[in-house]
Structure formats: structure tokens, C-alpha cells
Amino acid sequence: MVGMEDSESMLRHTAPQAVSDINVTPMVDVMLVLLIIFMVITPMLSKGVPIDLVKTRNPIAMQAADRTDAVLVSVTRDGKTYLGRDQVAADQLAPKVKDMLSNRTDKECFLKADTRAKYQVVLDVVTNLQAAGVDQLGLLTEQMQDARRPNADPNQKKSPSGD
Numbered sequence: 001m002v003g004m005e006d007s008e009s010m011l012r013h014t015a016p017q018a019v020s021d022i023n024v025t026p027m028v029d030v031m032l033v034l035l036i037i038f039m040v041i042t043p044m045l046s047k048g049v050p051i052d053l054v055k056t057r058n059p060i061a062m063q064a065a066d067r068t069d070a071v072l073v074s075v076t077r078d079g080k081t082y083l084g085r086d087q088v089a090a091d092q093l094a095p096k097v098k099d100m101l102s103n104r105t106d107k108e109c110f111l112k113a114d115t116r117a118k119y120q121v122v123l124d125v126v127t128n129l130q131a132a133g134v135d136q137l138g139l140l141t142e143q144m145q146d147a148r149r150p151n152a153d154p155n156q157k158k159s160p161s162g163d
Helices: 002-012 025-045 090-101 119-131
Strands: 072-075 081-083 086-088 108-113 136-140
Touching: 072 119, 081 090, 086 090, 090 119, 108 119, 119 136
Parallel strands: 072 108, 108 136
Antiparallel strands: 072 081, 081 086
């Protein structure tokens, strides 16, 4: 009978109740890893060299500058010239751009110049791009931020909030 009591007690022993609480620790770990990945990769996604662009009131959108095969020339504050991410001497710019544009029907190039770049350096780059056979040159700028709210009319009277 001793064996019978052991088998009965084994049958009565049930599994513990299932935990219905959500464990958020693994989810937080995954989110932190994703955050770190995006923080590391995001600076690598920008094309060209980081530059403080000239600000204008009415810029024209140039979607062609965002293409992967767009020819992007940058002039930094200290007068260095870059073709994409590679630094190029001023005398080497025209032949390199000409090689890049040789197989293309559109001879379009985009220029990013720093706000504090010397005008003569930018003019030299434009001259070199024209010598390379560039037909259209897009000057990339940023939208100027107005201190007032956008679309706000200063002469418009505010109505009371109770109406």
C-alpha cells in the first residue's frame, strides 16, 4: 500500500499556475539595442560632407540631389572641395566630374557650399564644373526659419476662447 500512496500523491501534484504578467525587460533590451544601431547608422546615411548650408527664404526642392547616382560637390568653410565624400584638389575636380558624367544623358551636378566659405573658392568650383561639361548646376540651400509662426498674420485679431 505504500506504493499506492506515492502514486496517488503524484497524481494530486499539479503544475504551478501560469504567470500572467508581461515581462517587459527583454522588450526594453531589444529597443535599446535598436536605438544604439540607429544612432550609429544615421550619420553614415548622409551624403557628402556635413556642411552648414546657406539659408534662403524660398528654396526650390531638388529631389534629383537625393538620388544615389547624383554628382554632389561640396565646399567647406576652410575652402576644401569634396566630390561626394572624397576630398579633391581644385585642378582634379573637372576631370573627375567629366568621367562621372561621361555615360549620362543629363549633365547635372549639385553644389553644397558652406555659409562661411569664401566666394572665390565657390566661384572656382563652379568654373571647374562648367569646364567638366556640366549643363545644369543646382545650388543646395536650407529653408530659413522665421521667428514667427508659419502662416501667422500679425494683423489678424484673436477671437475669445469662449465662442
